[in-house]
Amino acid sequence: xxxxxxxxxxxxxxxxxxxxxxxxxxxxxxxxxxxxxxxxxxxxxxxxxxxxxxxxxxxxxxxxxxxxxxxxxxxxxxxxxxxxxxxxxxxxxxxxxxxxxxxxxxxxxxxxxxxxxxxxxxxxxxxxxxxxxxxxxxxxxxxxxxxxxxxxxxxxxxxxxxxxxxxxxxxxxxxxxxxxxxxxxxxxxxxxxxxxxxxxxxxxxxxxxxxxxxxxxxxxxxxxxxxxxxxxxxxxxxxxxxxxxxxxxxxxxxxxxxxxxxxxxxxxxxxxxxxxxxxxxxxxxxxxxxxxxxxxxxxxxxxxxxxxxxxxxxxxxxxxxxxxxxxxxxxxxxxxxxxxxxxxxxxxxxxxxxxxxxxxxxxxxxxxxxxxxxxxxxxxxxxxx
Numbered sequence: 001x002x003x004x005x006x007x008x009x010x011x012x013x014x015x016x017x018x019x020x021x022x023x024x025x026x027x028x029x030x031x032x033x034x035x036x037x038x039x040x041x042x043x044x045x046x047x048x049x050x051x052x053x054x055x056x057x058x059x060x061x062x063x064x065x066x067x068x069x070x071x072x073x074x075x076x077x078x079x080x081x082x083x084x085x086x087x088x089x090x091x092x093x094x095x096x097x098x099x100x101x102x103x104x105x106x107x108x109x110x111x112x113x114x115x116x117x118x119x120x121x122x123x124x125x126x127x128x129x130x131x132x133x134x135x136x137x138x139x140x141x142x143x144x145x146x147x148x149x150x151x152x153x154x155x156x157x158x159x160x161x162x163x164x165x166x167x168x169x170x171x172x173x174x175x176x177x178x179x180x181x182x183x184x185x186x187x188x189x190x191x192x193x194x195x196x197x198x199x200x201x202x203x204x205x206x207x208x209x210x211x212x213x214x215x216x217x218x219x220x221x222x223x224x225x226x227x228x229x230x231x232x233x234x235x236x237x238x239x240x241x242x243x244x245x246x247x248x249x250x251x252x253x254x255x256x257x258x259x260x261x262x263x264x265x266x267x268x269x270x271x272x273x274x275x276x277x278x279x280x281x282x283x284x285x286x287x288x289x290x291x292x293x294x295x296x297x298x299x300x301x302x303x304x305x306x307x308x309x310x311x312x313x314x315x316x317x318x319x320x321x322x323x324x325x326x327x328x329x330x331x332x333x334x335x336x337x338x339x340x341x342x343x344x345x346x347x348x349x350x351x352x353x354x355x356x357x358x359x360x361x362x363x364x365x366x367x368x369x370x371x372x373x374x375x376x377x378x379x380x381x382x383x384x385x
Contacts, residue, residue, distance in 0.1 A: 044154020106165030108269020178256020
């Protein structure tokens with residue numbers, strides 16, 4: 001039964017992943033490629049504009065799919081960023097145009113625009129003479145060596161499918177006294193990575209395999225570093241966990257927490273963090289209309305459907321009659337007079353009413369008695385022969 005349920009969930013996830021016809025924060029084709037933000041330098045252009053490592057992917061530049069600027073060697077897997085950098089250099093130094101990056105976040109599948117002005121890039125370049133390696137994929141990568149110009153945005157990235165942003169394990173329950181409990185992991189947090197990038201390939205059972213592999217190598221008491229995301233504080237922190245067998249801490253498992261994986265266990269959108277737009281409304285090449293949040297405008301004058309001044313009509317006809325105020329006073333005074341008159345005769349009226357009803361009741365009873373007496377009794381039953 002559990003195998004059938006897993007197959008059902010996987011089929012639903014695959015259908016939703018390729019469904020691009022939904023509304024706000026709709027699913028996007030997760031197999032498409034994007035530049036995943038690997039790191040953001042403090043006090044850089046990327047940091048000032050809110051780029052987030054782990055979760056953000058650059059999917060477009062100035063309305064064009066980011067992959068259109070890249071050259072991928074399918075045999076070696078290396079990526080050439082020269083065309084993209086030349087385009088950025090031309091936009092900044094020659095055309096003096098701003099750069100609009102379409103950034104996809106795996107937190108709720110939100111897409112947003114990050115606009116970096118040419119003045120910001122020029123100012124950053126003037127402060128740093130040697131080019132920074134913000135486009136290097138890793139320390140041993142060779143596809144970016146020899147680049148003569150970089151925009152100095154203070155970010156590093158890697159071309160990966162968007163689905164890698166959903167490789168996370170949702171902590172559902174932490175058992176008291178377990179290694180996860182002692183390390184400070186709490187329920188409703190997300191394990192998104194481990195030391196040496198061992199969780200980069202994803203998979204429901206990958207976390208258990210990695211932990212068991214580390215435990216098998218070093219034995220009881222080995223240390224593993226997990227990177228944990230907390231939704232409430234919206235931050236990622238490294239957590240050092242000392243793995244122990246269940247018999248050592250009195251429970252089950254070497255980590256001691258229950259986790260969930262998949263579509264129902266993704267990081268939700270952080271409400272109010274960014275001015276969001278629908279994913280398939282704003283993806284490069286989409287023809288849908290972009291919807292933005294409308295700011296609240298204070299009223300400086302009454303709405304048009306409300307009259308500015310209301311004047312009560314006059315009820316006088318040809319000079320005869322009373323005005324509205326006089327009519328209201330007369331109605332109030334007559335009401336008071338009627339109430340006073342009724343209160344003086346309340347007891348008398350009630351007594352007369354009860355007497356009248358008593359006489360009517362007696363007359364009905366006497367009439368029913370006479371009718372009953374005039375009706376003959378029913379005949380006796382026939383005798384049996």
